[in-house]
């Protein structure tokens with residue numbers, strides 16, 4: 001809730017009773033995590049969503065680098081379309097495991113029957129120096145490529161083998177599962193734009209942790225999310241928020257202020273709209289369809305044609321959602337379908353922004369791999385001269401194109417350079 005240009009509170013819907021209520025304050029901190037669940041299947045908890053930061057974006061907080069999303073290379077393989085969650089496995093498995101698929105498309109023989117000469121250890125072949133230890137984004141992208149070629153293994157062909165035979169022979173381990181390896185959306189580097197004080201473009205609104213865009217650029221290194229959480233919450237925010245409160249003169253604003261009534265009304269109207277649709281399709285089915293689109297066209301690798309088509313498909317799917325979603329039940333009760341419907345509606349809008357961001361960034365960098373911009377060896381080709389900036393998108397209103405603001409990146413000590421793992 002924004003009063004006189006400053007964040008002065010929030011409006012919430014109680015998930016148990018369904019009652020819409022308000023909390024007023026002198027500042028607001030969002031620590032609501034990342035948005036990997038836009039892909040439907042991810043390593044995040046099922047309840048993770050984008051709603052809080054998306055609502056803030058719609059109120060004026062810029063959203064930075066939404067297309068920078070990290071796909072983790074090692075999760076337990078997906079078994080089919082019925083699945084609703086992906087489970088991460090320790091990345092240390094890649095230290096000893098050798099990743100391979102059969103050379104021949106559609107080869108469904110058990111792995112033991114596939115001879116060494118018939119196996120493609122594709123990461124070792126493509127990256128002789130780094131082999132199976134290439135960074136997350138590179139490994140995940142190559143895994144998806146071989147699966148798309150029809151050489152994936154396991155149910156649905158979504159997996160690759162992570163083979164411990166050599167490690168077992170070498171280290172004497174006897175019980176290591178034979179088939180592992182499958183990429184999964186895991187972390188989102190994009191999020192609300194914040195300054196060094198962790199304040200968004202709305203005065204008094206702070207975003208910390210995975211909810212903001214800071215620290216990780218286009219690709220987060222393993223373990224640094226928890227570092228960021230600690231730094232933001234313990235070392236930075238307690239000082240910067242105090243500094244803000246000491247500098248501004250805030251008038252008394254309580255939940256009886258008209259701004260709260262207005263937002264509560266908007267929330268209730270939104271709930272009523274979702275309940276009124278009376279369609280035939282569950283929010284989950286829409287979410288799954290959206291996730292598949294994003295995974296295919298705005299996931300590990302992207303291209304202009306795919307992104308343009310996806311923008312059209314998201315718009316069409318969003319229209320169908322408004323008409324055909326079925327929620328059932330009431331607003332003022334425990335209603336998880338209603339809860340999910342609201343989140344899926346926000347994921348539609350976010351997905352559109354992610355595709356726009358990915359489309360405008362005509363380079364490859366970090367997790368953002370544009371197929372048109374790659375080196376002859378198939379590596380990401382940067383274009384720092386044109387794209388060395390943070391893309392901070394501003395909401396311009398429903399049905400209007402968002403406005404792109406560019407925050408130039410200045411490198412004083414370490415300069416960005418072309419990566420090569422060949």
Ligand SMILES: Cc1cc2nc3c(=O)[nH]c(=O)nc-3n(C[C@H](O)[C@H](O)[C@H](O)COP(=O)(O)OP(=O)(O)OC[C@H]3O[C@@H](n4cnc5c(N)ncnc54)[C@H](O)[C@@H]3O)c2cc1C
Pocket residue numbers: 031032033034043044045047048049051052088186187208209210211222223224225226227229
């Ligand atoms: C399986 C897995 C393993 C990981 N391993 C590592 C690791 O080894 N090292 C590392 O550094 N990082 C790791 N990460 C990443 C790291 O855990 C996350 O980036 C980090 O926990 C994010 O912290 P956060 O506090 O910003 O958000 P979260 O921990 O996601 O917390 C956000 C909270 O806000 C709540 N919330 C969301 N929306 C709303 C709303 N609208 N209203 C009310 N509440 C809301 C959520 O329910 C959640 O409790 C891992 C992530 C996963 C998924």
